[in-house]
Amino acid sequence: MIALIMAGGSGTRFWPLSRQSRPKQFLRIAGDKSMLQLTVERLQGAVELKDIYIVTAQSQVALVREHLPQLPQDNIIIEPFGMNTAPCIGLSLAYLHGRISPDESIIVLPSDHVIKDTELFLQSLKQAEAPAKEGYLVTFGIVPDYPATGYGYIEAGEAVSEGIFSVKRFKEKPDADTAATFLKQGGFYWNSGMFYWKYSSVWAAFEQHLPQVTALLEEILFAWKHHNAGVSITDIYSRMPRVPIDIGIMEPAEKRAVIPVDYGWSDVGSWKALADISPSDENDNCIPQKHFALDSRGNYVNSDKFVALIGVDNLVVIETDDAILVVDRERSEEVKKAVDTLTADKLDNLL
């Protein structure tokens, strides 16, 4: 099995800790290690290091090397710049062309998600082997535990085999009522953005459903083969449509399967989401060890300093070298607005 980890994201949701030069997957916010390191560690025993590939943006190659010094240098696939997941995965498939057998299975993973139960995660990969061999494009659907409106959903159809279902359809992020109906009705799962497929199956799907992407990938393959003679990969890549893999490949594909999983997954999309899954003390505070807290509950503080909280509830307080964020926990998604303002004001050193 080959693992392809997508590590090119440049999220702003964890500002001021995440920056253009230090995106979420390189932060140590979900443990002692960075999210990228944890993603690689999670595969231990299932995928050999030599079979783990990281696709990342040019600007983040140095960071990937720093976080994964043990990774063979050739296993870093460089996107000229971040596009969307279909071009990103397509480029990676082009890179793997000739390096791996067309029969080889690939697990595609985001680098900035949290999975609590590694055992169950590895079991689900094993489960995906058989349908992938049969040519299914396999997704992993998270069993919802609340009517989330922040995720896309996968509606399961007929059982393909035990614990594996065909995909009826992909659903965009629903409104609250629809999400409640999904939860009540059952058979709807959160789209985790993880995929398992045979190289040849997904390549065939690209050819069938994204011929314009495939044509550009062929151009890139030709350029690589001829040592880029006179051709710029960046130029070719910039002509890619910015289409997500879900929409470009998974929606139109015929042979799709979903494996419902329940292993404590989170895409950790905001400070609140991180606070919700982080270990907290008896007052639901997640604060540095060195602290003084009085009548304060539900706070999440990230700082190397001594922290004193008095009479404050449900705050997220983030301190970095050059900025301090204080936000109501329930409004932490609005951090994006601060970043937008900094961008508009061209305060690049804070971005």
Add this chain to the structure above:
Amino acid sequence: MIALIMAGGSGTRFWPLSRQSRPKQFLRIAGDKSMLQLTVERLQGAVELKDIYIVTAQSQVALVREHLPQLPQDNIIIEPFGMNTAPCIGLSLAYLHGRISPDESIIVLPSDHVIKDTELFLQSLKQAEAPAKEGYLVTFGIVPDYPATGYGYIEAGEAVSEGIFSVKRFKEKPDADTAATFLKQGGFYWNSGMFYWKYSSVWAAFEQHLPQVTALLEEILFAWKHHNAGVSITDIYSRMPRVPIDIGIMEPAEKRAVIPVDYGWSDVGSWKALADISPSDENDNCIPQKHFALDSRGNYVNSDKFVALIGVDNLVVIETDDAILVVDRERSEEVKKAVDTLTADKLDNLL
């Protein structure tokens, strides 16, 4: 006129900004200059620099020199350690013994109070001249604008002359009902801790009302005269009773006067008090110039960094090199509890 500025306090109310080694009077929290510098500046035009004396603790002499490099070295009076105001002022009087005429008037000022209207302040000093010459121990009573329970009060008696009243009695900090009665009834003023008196009058009052202090001061004078031969000033000073000047001298004294003043005074006793008198923006926020604020009101933030506030109200956020305080504005007096805990835990580097 001689000015005696008391700068030996070691408050903890402005933790984490104020520290044992950097008390409130040395902080630039009420403007571009430290409170001590502002106190000296306020006397400009009324008292010559050579006539301004600073009494401070041994441990703070270097800081006083740093903040007031223009001050003659001999004008720093050193307390071996902080006692209370009666020994502190007594020691200063002993130091001034022989240096100034017994007929000279002295204005005694704390170094960590805010006075907004300097003109009115200087006028009140002029007003105090005549009664002081007549032998009155003059105090300045702040016209209350709300029923404060955090200050002692001075009850005015008969008029001595225009705008000057005899003192009926000093009142300890009242409860809320009593404070409301004071405000309603009128003739009650906040005790500002500022005094104006003739040297000979206050020395006589010490002799009469605090003979044990006076005896120790005589010992100190003797030791100084004989170049400390075999005697430790520190030892003598340590035998002083820790009595405030209000209780030790002003309460028992017969010839006392109060000048009601209304010049925007505050003893700035807490972060809230500072926030209340600090210039704020249209949302009542007092935050660094470089900031992003969204749906946030009544916050006071002290930090050199870029500050982003989203959906938070009435917070005090203070960031220093080694600590962050986040406290509900109305509970900022409880910062003392954090300091107490740090003291108990012997976390001296944070004190």
